[in-house]
Amino acid sequence: MDEARVAMDPKRLEHHVKRAQEAIAGDKKEVPPFWINKYKKEAAKNWDIFYKRNTTKFFKDRHWTDREFEELACKGDQQVRCLEVGCGVGNFVFPALADNPSLFIYACDFSKRAVEMVKNNDKYDEERCQAFVCDLTVDPLTDNVPADSLDLVSALFVFSAIPGEKMADAIRNIYRVLKPGGYILFRDYGLYDEAQVKFSKASDKKLDQNLYVRQDGTLSYFFSEEDLASRFEAEGFKTVVNGYIYRETTNRRLELNVDRIFVQAKFQKPL
Template sequence: MVKSNEQYDESRCKAFVCDLTQDLLTDQMEPNSLDLVSALFVFSAIPPEKMEFAIKNIYNVLKPGGRVLFRDYGLYDEAQVKFSKASDKRLGDNLYVRQDGTMSYFFSTEDVKSRFEAAGFSTVNCQYIYRETTNRQKEMRIDRIFTQAKFEKKNCDGL
């Protein structure tokens, strides 16, 4: 569907499907070739034991000085508080299963920093973002907490 769009320009981007936790990105693109990776609500759906591979996978395709923009669910987000009340939803520390069977992991700033720094990234910034959302139909106010960070690749080491 993406490739059939009239605005898709193969000289500027490459659309492909892969499993970030097991398929090497370097099979689809050159190592050290990207300036930026946007990881918005990606890692919360990855099992914690597979995150290291996924982060190193991204590291290998970024140029030195390339950056990762990270945003995901933060520790003590309202969704986590709701999950924690149902013992059958808890799979592990900060890891829960949703009704549809998908996973949801909630990150502390220390957790996400240590995972990316262990893979060779330096932390540019890492913080919690607090937002209040309102469901007008149900007349509910919901406190949301997100973990947002920017990481930079410093050298050319990889997997």
């Protein structure tokens, strides 16, 4: 295995956060408004180009989701209906379907190319999965998913690709298709993650507070616990779980240690 992750030592974490704060505070570079608007406007196009270049080879399958989110485990023959937003090429969808026989998954992404790859996968079965193209911030999910019908929505590293001013639209969109009592299972990049430190040290990467652009034009936002909770609670959700996950990642091939910070949460639509 090329990569190993262990819990971060508290002293190492303290040192990392201090270093991250200094790097972010020292990032005074400004991206011209024209380019900020261009990157935000062309988000779907840039992700489509990303999948054209990387096909299904970039992201690893997410076999850890059952361990982190027990709600995915189907009990008996009772069907659980889930929507995966920002499904990419199916790195969550296909492992989840294999591990949970009574799970049905709707899967959407705003990259047409990614959705095509999901549908062309040998494991794609319309009896258990329905994939469709959708921009969460614009297109009503109810065009493909019945209102108030879902037990779960998985949002794994997808909201970080959405500009802050559009996140409320995406959250309201999800709210309409969840059942009362249904959950959003959330994981994404946390404030002071090593990737944010690298962005802060580079030139012309910061578009807004905690929002950066990668070399390929795709966006990356970094959440604090407070920021994340306030966004979902403002749209009517109840915060059930919300916290940081700290990992010291070792890339054995490159002999490189990287400090990762993720934020993980569960939000519930009130009964």
